[in-house]
Amino acid sequence: MGIVKIDDTLHEDLRRASGVMCRSINAQAEYWIKIGMLAEANPTLTFPEIIRRQMEAAALPAGVVPLLSGGTTP
Structure with a gap:
């Protein structure tokens, strides 16, 4: 594992996106x-x-990922 330096704005975007997507900041970056x-x-x-x-x-398999409406993908 290494350290990657990124712009502060991009880091903030990662932080916000990671919260929405229920991922860690590192997982969102990956x-x-x-x-x-x-x-x-x-x-x-x-x-x-x-x-x-x-x-x-x-x-x-196709359709395994649920949609927000509770259905499955086509």
Whole structure:
């Protein structure tokens, strides 16, 4: 594990996003970094496509992630 120095504004954005997403600040930073790396490596994919592929790679069946309304994803 290493230390990464980031701008104070970005750190504040991480702090706020981590609270909303129920992640630690470090976990939120790791998530943003991973998604950013995947987006750069796959510029033709949309965010939902990246997430779907990551869920498939983790062997999670379609529809396992509940929506706020209590339903499941299509």
